[in-house]
Amino acid sequence: MSTATVRIPEEKRDILKINASIEKRDIKDILSDLLDEYIERHKETLELLSKPEWVEAIRQGKLEVNRGIKGKPLNKLDG
DSSP, X not given: XXXXXXXXXHHHHHHHHHHHHHHTOOHHHHHXXXXXXXXXXXXXXXXXXXXXXXXXXXXXXXXHHHTTOOOOOGGGSOO
């Protein structure tokens, strides 16, 4: 597995070290768990953004909101 260097502000690094010590865990394992959680939380967003038709629908919706166009009620939506 390849690695990457991550710069962490000193104050956060110190807290991370304390927590790792208390939990008797390596910092790299804690960071790996945090990254896994982050990726899982954003998986659906990435899936939507990988579909050009959804990106266009989102863009169009944002334009309508910015123009003050009132949205459709749920019973009028396609699907």
